[in-house]
Amino acid sequence: MSRASIVVLVLVCVAFAASWVVRAGANEGDAAVRDAFLVTLAAFLTLAIFSFMYRDNPYYKFAEHLFVGVSAAYWMCMGFWSTIVGNLVPRISESLSDFFQVPYSGGGLDFGLFYFSYRYFYLIPIILGILLLMRLVPKAGWISRWPLAFIVGTFAGLNLVRYLQSDFIIQISASFVPLFVDWHGFGHFFSGLSLAANGQFVAMLSNLVVFLGVICGLIYFFFSKEHVGWFGGASRLGIWILMITFGASFGYTVMGRISLLVGRLTFLFGDWLGIIG
Amino acid sequence: MKHKLKLILVLLLFIWGTAAAQSDTAPGDAAIAAPSIPPPAPVTNLQATDTDNDHGHAITLTWEKSTDDGAGANAVVAYDVWRWYPLEMDVVDSLRQDLAATRDAVRAFRIDLPRAERALEELQEDAAKLNTTRFRVAVPDVPGFTLTVDYALSKLADTIAYMRDNRPILMSRIKPEQQELAQALERLTQAHAAFPQNGEWRTIGKALAGATSFTNTGSKDQTSSDFFPDYSDLYYRVEAVTIDPAVRSEAVQVGPVQSKGQWFHTGKIPVVLFVVMFLVFTVTFVQLAKKGTDLYVRPLSGIEAVDDAIGRATEMGRPILYLLGIGVATEVNTIASFSILGRVAKRVAEFQTPIIVPCYDPIVMAVAQEVVKSSFLDAGRSDDYRQESVFFVTNYQFAYVAAVNGIMLRERPATNIYMGKFMAESLLLAETGTLAGSIQIAGTDEIAQIPFFIVSCDYTLIGEELYAASAYLGREPVLLGSLKAQDWAKAVIMVCALMGMVATALGWPAFAHFFQVTG
């Protein structure tokens, strides 16, 4: 450890302690000391992450490693309580439901002709889960491919039809737009020609842009045809449309990112330092 | 303070008596007023059919409006819908409620008995500590209401005794009650067939004036209170009602009708057609490719860059970082990334460059380990494979980023490859990668994140290209065949869009209507 880093460490510790004491004095109630510690800790972690922007440093490393450990455990606990206790147990066992004090729901699959109780149906994921854990046994590791095959297969099937319906068929039909909006002949069209945002020309222009944009965008994605000649021209128009899309998307997103920073600074200035209301 | 919890149990006792209570509802006697307006005309052409495209348990009624639906003194304001219920339905209902009550009671006992016992013990301990039983404890939720400890103790003891005595009895009742319910359910079909004996008409709903249809649905769950029996003869009546509820048309009756599930949802025919189209295209072109037909694919710069990037890493003697993103193994983008990882890992094994694969999801990690391992095996370098090169980081987006950013600055990989699903972390990763001076190749189908990759990575695969990448890298004719099929589907779409536009311009809604998917 260099001398400078020791000085920094001491300063950080002093600042932490000072903040704890000052906050504890400002807070009221039974848990004043505890709350002061927690808010100081949260502020310390916030600043530790921000310090990464300057460069990698021990405080960031500390925050990063803490974050990894805590978050891994957090999601494990959430998974256990919400999936196993919340969804699996109520379907398979009445006495376990009572143990965890969740309402037993039972139920099953009703195919009209026969009835398959969840009590047995939901043994399938348990078996698959145990097969997955066979990875830990070196000789039987290959059997863990079964649950993986199950997962990939089911979701390939489900995604296939879902995407076909929602991202595909519906999007195609949404691009069926009339190119002639409010059409009363050429005379009317040219006499009213203007760039007014809600005028006839702009409405028609928008529809044309959408239609051509979709077609050219799709042409850009053609893999098995060389992009030359008119096809190449269309593909070039397609990439421009995509670039406008990405530019717009980027510009729009900046807004949200600033809000997040405002949120953090509000915490630092408000909850921690108490200088804004 | 701490006696509060215990006292809940005492209160439980007071409530207990109501456990098996049943309530009778007497039908309200509506005052019979002399009709001041003439009754409206009844509905005509009433039809009852099984609701289409469902799993059963529903009947749809349709009718033509009463001629008085519209205006006039006796204008129809609503249509009352009635269904004939055999009395057996009530039997089923009450049996179901009994069973539920018994179950609840058993469960309550199972949970509350140990709590009551504990509470009794604690209360006794407290009393012993204070050496008196002459204090009062507050009852929660009832401000200002307190009980003497003596009273609370005796009540608790009574509760415990009551629970102990009754639990076995209650438990032994569940089985027979279940059987009884099952038998009653079996009798339902017969009871419905006995129309009009042993049953009565009950109102099941209202359709507002102007409506010409009504759907009567219920649950498919036999244990639910609104269970709707399939394959049973059902009868319906519809009456037109005026503003004065006593003035109504004569009832029109329809039946018998049975509900049942359909094996095919006709509203989804367009989807089926597209599935079949895809299947035909894919199989055809894959067969063609297998026969050796030469299929052209245009070069993708992002893909070509992968090889160079691996070469560069080898020259510099630095590792390659491969990220599968934050998708789980069910998502197709993650699966596409597995395929790309397989190809990349094979090259990496050939070049003997180290590879680092930090994973976001344990299942993804398991698959990735499998993929990398067999790629090394294929390259004939299974000895070089180290399992710790593919590892789990954490299951939370930003913690994952924090850790990967650390890896980037500390391990200084020569090349970062991002393939799969990326959300907000895209820019955090890519900017840190730029800072570390790595060559970066990205590919994602998250539209919102593509711009960030475009601005900070050297090469970016846009949307669909991610799915094509594995076929490109694999260079197997079969996979290229499926790319060709994809292009044909694209051509079909463009033709459809063109035709759709023409159809809209000419005012033919039928074409657009075909693309309507219901359900």
Add this chain to the structure above:
Amino acid sequence: MRREIPLGITIFVGFLAIISFFCPPIEGLGEDFTLFFDIIAVFAFFLGGGNLVRIHASKLIKHKADWAYSIVTLVGFFVMLAVGLFKIGNPGGISASLTAPGSLFSILYMNLHLPLGSTMYALLAFYVASASYRAFRAKNLEATVLLVAAFIILLGSTPFGQMLTFWMPDSLDLLEIPNLAVWIMSSPNLAGQRAIMIGIGLGVVSMSLRLILGIERTYLGEDRG
């Protein structure tokens, strides 16, 4: 056999899932499969958590670079795990929600996990700026188009966009920056989004078909088509 059985499973369940979409009596199967996956994922947490602990423990034992920080990870992991799995310090005991207000688990979440996560997220504000500065340069035609679109949208989301162009006559008011921003969002942007969406839809469908038909099997650790 080691390869045929998993492939058979994929093909069988894949087609089953497709059929369930069209067949009302088993339309709920997709839901059940989702839940199956969640349950299997919880089993997989044992793999993930085990892997995490093993890596950091080995770092610690072998005194690799930054080994001291592995202690932080391990302590954080085990403390959070114990608090969460056994609901330590939860006022409502076992029946209360894991994240009940006042429980130790939610206190740790609110004061460790949340500030860390939000701050990591907020770093984006800075990175967006540095990326715009570095990358939005008119190097070629495509880059210029990207730059101009982003510039107009950025300007349109500030009140200055209005101030710069409010003098435009009504017949040209499409060119007012806020209107132009809206038009870009709703016309070319929509076209681009839609093209990408349809493309992705196609890619997903094609990839899924390859999986179900057994053409693509890299995920099974097999690199032969």
Add this chain to the structure above:
Amino acid sequence: MGNIGVILMLVLIGGGLLWLFIRALRGREVDRRVVFAFILVSVALPLLLTITFEMKPTPVVEALYDRIDSLPSGSRILISFDFDPPMAPEVQPMADVITRHVLAKGHKAIFMTLWATGQSQFNVTLQDVIRADFPEKVEGVDWVNLGYKAGNEGVLNVIRTDFKKMFPTDVNTIPWDSIPILRGIRSCSDFELVISVGGGKPGVKEWVLFVGDPTGVPTAGGVAAVVAPMLYPYYPRQMCGILGGIKAAAEYEDHFRKNYPVFSDMKTPALVMMGPQTVAHVVILAFIVIGNVLFFVARRKEVRR
């Protein structure tokens, strides 16, 4: 005092940018840490000085406002809180102002969440809006919170046809049938409007795909800016209004405040946030200009060589 602060701020930021611009003309790059510092200052100072602007609603925002406003009062509206604390700064203001509008108009609000973490976010709205501004509204009669159910899109698949199956009780375990506001609600189609406020997955898009499209119930959403462009293809056919990002929230707040004078002094977190937003945007724009100046200066040098 405030004015002096604003002027000082403008001088500081403007002067700094001018200096960087002049450096750029000489072909000197800006270090990324300098960019970071400018962003920090341009967000922190307006926040400390609370600078706000007037807003004019864009059509997509107005569409949602008009939809809520034109429904006959007493309509039942489902509002889903599908976000978590890290996302909250951006979408919580939308959830708050929509809730306020719905209740002020006399509609019935039914709340739920698809995110485990959405529960605590609802509590924020409960404290800040419902309890604070509408103490007379009765839980169970004017509004109800159904809470969280695990299962993401699975939940939507179920409630599309059978709400009670997924939510047998509300968050306080009061049975469905004994809550007056829910009487007659069987599925999502029984709502006059469904609004999802969120920014991730599952979120607004899932609501549109799994509920709005199949049932035809009007669906609207408030989302983080990053998701908004992805939703535009759904407007106006599949969605009847979109709030994208804090700017839309600010527009909604301003529009609502003007039309409901009773709430003229309500908290407007989104409007407050627009100050830092605007300054930061201008700074980013300036950096883009500086970057391009640098690029052209460098190119000219190359051409000369």
